[in-house]
Amino acid sequence: MTSQTINLKGLMFIVADPNPYFSRIVVGLLRSFGANNIAEVRNSFDAIRTLNGQKVDILLCDEKLPPHGGLQVAHAIRKKKDNDNRTVPILIMAGDTRESIVKIARDAGANMVIAKPLSPASLYDRLTWIAFNPRQFIDTATYFGPDRRFKVEPIPDGVGQRKGDKTEAPPAPSSAPTSPAMAQNEIDTLFKPARTG
Amino acid sequence: MADKRTDDTNSFLVDTYFQKMARRSGGIPREQALENAQFAIDKIRLGFGDWLDAESDALIAEIRKGTMASPGDVRWAEAALTHARQIRDVGTTMGFELVSFITNNLCEMFEAIITGASPRNEMINCHIDALLLAKQEQYRHLRPEQLPELSGGLRRILEVANNPAVATEK
Numbered sequence: 001m002t003s004q005t006i007n008l009k010g011l012m013f014i015v016a017d018p019n020p021y022f023s024r025i026v027v028g029l030l031r032s033f034g035a036n037n038i039a040e041v042r043n044s045f046d047a048i049r050t051l052n053g054q055k056v057d058i059l060l061c062d063e064k065l066p067p068h069g070g071l072q073v074a075h076a077i078r079k080k081k082d083n084d085n086r087t088v089p090i091l092i093m094a095g096d097t098r099e100s101i102v103k104i105a106r107d108a109g110a111n112m113v114i115a116k117p118l119s120p121a122s123l124y125d126r127l128t129w130i131a132f133n134p135r136q137f138i139d140t141a142t143y144f145g146p147d148r149r150f151k152v153e154p155i156p157d158g159v160g161q162r163k164g165d166k167t168e169a170p171p172a173p174s175s176a177p178t179s180p181a182m183a184q185n186e187i188d189t190l191f192k193p194a195r196t197g
Numbered sequence: 198m199a200d201k202r203t204d205d206t207n208s209f210l211v212d213t214y215f216q217k218m219a220r221r222s223g224g225i226p227r228e229q230a231l232e233n234a235q236f237a238i239d240k241i242r243l244g245f246g247d248w249l250d251a252e253s254d255a256l257i258a259e260i261r262k263g264t265m266a267s268p269g270d271v272r273w274a275e276a277a278l279t280h281a282r283q284i285r286d287v288g289t290t291m292g293f294e295l296v297s298f299i300t301n302n303l304c305e306m307f308e309a310i311i312t313g314a315s316p317r318n319e320m321i322n323c324h325i326d327a328l329l330l331a332k333q334e335q336y337r338h339l340r341p342e343q344l345p346e347l348s349g350g351l352r353r354i355l356e357v358a359n360n361p362a363v364a365t366e367k
Contacts, residue, residue: 003227004227005222005224005225005226005227006219006220006224006225007218007219007220007221007222007223007224007225008219008224008225009223009224010218011214011215011218011219018279019282019283019286019287021245021248021283021287022283022286022287024241025238025241025287025290025291028234028237028238028240028241029234029237029238031237032225032230032231032233032234032236032237033225033230033233033234034224034225034230055214057213057214057215057218058215064282087211087213088213088215089213089215089216095282095285095286095301095304116285116286117285117286117287117288117289117290117297118290119289119290120230120231120234120235120238121227121231124227124230124231124234125227127219128219128227130215130216130219131215131216131219131220132216132220134210134211134212134213134216135210135211136208136209136210136211137208137209137210137211138206138207138208139206139207139208139209140205140206140207141205146211147208
């Protein structure tokens, strides 16, 4: 994906995941990458409380974070106009990577989705991608977050918002398997904007 | 900085503190970072066997509750799903790909039960037997493709569990 170097020293990370063992792995990886300021939370209440109460530089959040789910956390952060963390990069960690889930995450304002189980390389590369690709943000009455337009080949002009893009609060994802899981490179494609202007 | 796209839509470039600071020089190069990460994982892996045993026991206990639950009571499946997810989400990172594969199948079965499918105990039990096997020293570092009969069989069971009509078609 990239071979650029990132400097994570001094940046405030929040790792929001209910599984202490998984969280320990993520914290271990982030420390290996040079991060030295990492807080862990286990539920959505603590995630939102932390994001409302202090400056956070990046949020890594489980898609199933109980009780509300990580996508509701992302939506809550993006919609709160007076929150200093409103534009914070949000990386959703998802065990369920069906296309419908990934699209809901994007519509909730996530910068990126990373598939669980994660590898050190996939985490480093996605953090690098976020760091080196500042995003255009969109502010409308019903959506605030990174520009969701992306290249849709072979549609003429190659740029546009998909018809199915949601603009309201993210719906609760259905648990019933309806489509195959997406590979990480397919997920990445959904988050790469076609243009920045 | 903002540019007006339509009457009610603002578009503006966001270069966050994270992005600006992460692009500073002096970071850990990718190759070094990944080497450090492998070392960190090796340290964390030391306690993984005990954690996996505890989570597997908790998963099996919830499944037992399911055999005694009233029809329509899916609380056991929700609890079992939590444990199966926890195992699945760390298994591959810890080098236990077969364990992640089996628990991913279990996750799909529990999700189906939560949304109204009838529990198929024999199919769940097949996966639990496979999980107990996959935890053993001689199997734990194998990948699903290295045990094609086992993984193919479990895939087939999942296919039938998700779509009972498949069993009669083939």
